[in-house]
Amino acid sequence: MSLFAYASSELFTAGALLPMHEDLGVSTDTIGSLVTTYAVVAAVTLLPAAALTRRLAPRRVLVGGMLALAISQAALTVAPSLTYVELARVFAAACHGLVWAAVPVVAVSLMPRQPGKATAVVFLGGSLGTVVGSPLVAQISQLGSWRLAAALLGVLAAGCAVGLRRLVPDLPAQGSTNPGTPLVPATSRRRVARWCIVIVPIAAAYTASYTYIAETAGQAGVPVRWVPALMLTMGMGGLASTVSAGRAHDRYPGAATVLSVGVLAGGFALGVARAPVFVIGALLWAAAYAALIVQFQAFVTEDSPGWSRLASSFYVLAFQIGIAAGGLLGGRAITGARGNLAALSTALAIAGALLTGYTVRGRGSANAT
Template sequence: MSGTAMTREKIDAAAAARLAILASATFVYVTFEVFPVGLIQDIARSLDVSAGAVGLLISGYAVVAGIVTVPTVALASRVSRSTALVVSLLVLVAGEVLAAVATSFPMMVVSRVAAALTHGVLWSLIAPAAATLVPRERVGTATAAVFGGSTLAAIVGSPGTTLIGELIGWRATALVLAGVTVAVTFGLVWALGLRGGTARTAAEEGREPAVPATGQRRAYWPRVLFLCGVAVVLITAHFLSYTYFAVLTADITGTSGAVVVLLTVFGLAGAVGTWLVGRHNDTAPQRTAAVTIAVFAVGIGLLALAPALGGPVARSAAAAAAVALWGGAFAAAGPVFQTGVMRLAGQDADRASSLYVTGFQAGIAGGSVLGAALLGHSPLWLPVVSTLLVLLVLLAVLTRRPVPAVEPDE
């Protein structure tokens, strides 16, 4: 198909509906991943443990997900991608129900481990699955749409479960979330269909990014690893500061009341960033990556400079602007790197995505640990070190140009 003909292809209504279902799957997964955040005190009192112990449910989730992603994705390759995705949601339902009936902290830990076991399967396969629903030159748009579910979880999912939990209790809220996940699972069956067999079907593979040409095939795995490594540094830089968002922003603005407002700004900016990257990631992926990381650096750098400004109004305004740039860029970075990994790996996209997801979880855990160490000295060190790491990523993106074009073999 010629490039002229390809540019005329659009994402039709049926494909858009299926992408919405896939985005809903990422929405429910991320909502449960961060479920303890807004209800941490209620859960701690109910299970008779400290708030710090409940906080470990989040970092522990990331560690488990990072360890098991590669082997579970390899196991999932024995069945069709659609089957693996549906099973991952069913395991999530089991984890949500177990959380609802947990009468002890160990039972709550088991519920989190259960969900973490298939976290990597869903995140490794969801973007490649989206790629099969759209024309090849729209893969970046489809990836951004699917990642929009995780952005929506930050805007609606986490605050929503917190609000519902305050009204009906955290256990009943976990059951509500399980019911939503069941509905999404049925939607996923419709969107992708359950296909048997031990290999990817022709329908699943037909529109995936092509395998690189012979001359490039030997080199694409080092490029995948390099791109994943760059992403790990960026995720570390993000979670180094984001994990302690409440402490950092309260220290800058001088009031804890600003935290909720700034979190809302972060989430809304993420929605804008996801929309923008969907418009440009297919036409100019390398430039999109460079602009995204540059905006990330400006945002987190401004947050580092905010405490040096004059009065509380100036500091609060600077913090709001910084959080908006940071939130928008971080939401855009995920689709940029995920799409780049898929394009480099071609029909090895599932395996490459599993490495990317593993790196993502390593970044979460590593950033949280490094942030905790820096927090003991001063909250200001968090955005300062984050900025240095993001600048390192920007240097790598500008000099090595690791993000591939839409069709590297043509």
Template structure:
């Protein structure tokens, strides 16, 4: 029996009702890997003014560290994922985390902007490998009917980065400095890497073996009749590339809309509230809402993915719309209330969008989820780069332009999702 066939058979015989505790623990470790990677990716967001002052550059230039990271990740993701295909998923994930540790240490030791940029490039080189493999690895651990839940669980690590990682590094950075904070993050990454060596050890139970899950592609979805304007699920072993590329295009616009404002979160909050101390609180609120959004979307994404996508995009548009409204002159208490609600709705919706789109890509990709995921991750990075760079340009006019343009882009995404339905329906 082939490895793929054995994996599929094991998955089909697993208890369909729930995910067992050992598998849940392994999913948690994969989520931890997502946590440390996302935390470093958005590391400059809450510390943008501190880093700019220390490196003697502008806030806009520090913002470009995020867009530059994304550009590198977008360029190298497809070739690095192809290279990683020569080894097991587990090995590729371990190497990715090892490179991240090196990048974090380089950031802490940066003597100038150029060295800081090098640290970002180093992490970006394996960013796409981790994000292309982590969701398929999680999906291979569970029966097919729980793929959406497993994907949401892994993306919970990204949400946790928003809850604890970004506000945590901002808070710690204010206490011990951003350089020391980078070293703390490096220590956390080492701990996650060690945990991953345990999580990927072979085990035999009634479900998929961890060793095989790390190597094998995600379980394939069965073909299903497609409603009008909806892409068909891929047949066994085939990728519906037109549908995958359409979905990736929609994701690019969504991510551009998000990072256009999120990259300069600290500047937006400070301008609206007049209180830089509100940044940590609202970053935490953003993260908590993101965790709630990820949790809520899990089962709905397994049952009604098209509806989940539409509701998520509508909430995202509402969130950035409220963020734009927060700039309208009003009593300070009203502005605080508006931006707090905006951040919560925006954070919850964007976090939920991740598993919705990632799961859709895997369903469209059938037996080649790794390669399709690499294309999706490339599109995601293009969106980050475009959003951060466009935000740096608009910042010269006024921070109020950022959420306003995000709203326009969000409206375009909502219209496409509602009319064209790029997220496939289930049979």
């Protein structure tokens, strides 16, 4: 529920775009840019915030992050102008990375023998925030007001803070260990660094294609009226894949991950085809990407005993870098000939596949040794 609230908040202005445009009297592209600003702030503040909170127990970090989101949404509810809206969202964005880095670590600590399933369960909330949360914000904003939608998200965040405070065990902090000290084995540092490198091309490939899915679908012959249904189907497929990926990871971690990244590259390659092959490809890469998000995060948590929260912070930062790169590269590719975007995403996915195979193989060899 906490990740659902944060994901819904991150994309809040996308769902409430037109109502905020009319109420605040600014252009739609200005409102839309608030999502980019949020992502930039979340990336820039992640490592400093992680360093400042490294001696705090995970439960305190989570409770503090959800209270920050509740305060942010309350401020958003009464914001009189765009400037106050930006300040309110920046406050939440500064805690965004901390929450997303701590949640899977806490989840795995509660289910240490099923790290894949634990990660999948909590990431399902984040996926629901994207698939369900944003449309709900749009619906509430149209039927009531965007300020009502902000208030409801604030209430949800406050409720999550209370629930986390009461239900999550008071796990010890990991402040005495960081990746720069001899207490962290070199093997652990190398593994986490490799997963951070792997996620960059994978996230870039997905972001480049998904950002412009409406345009590429139209070029492939998909009627405009069917694009929302396509995106909804991709999202639902991603939800199902998130659940199944956790179980697959716990049984066959290496093989399941290699399979997912192979399906991802294959799905992107089908982007050069016309409908319905294009649609099949889109469904494949959307499902594969959802699975990889769970699998990579589970590997990062498993490979960083004693400093998993900080390791997860580095991974989230790498994830944000991949997203930013994908948006930039995708914007340039879409202006060229049809098929350029599919070729770009396929090339990035293949690079990610090769890196994944190398990392999984090295990990297996080290474990065997």
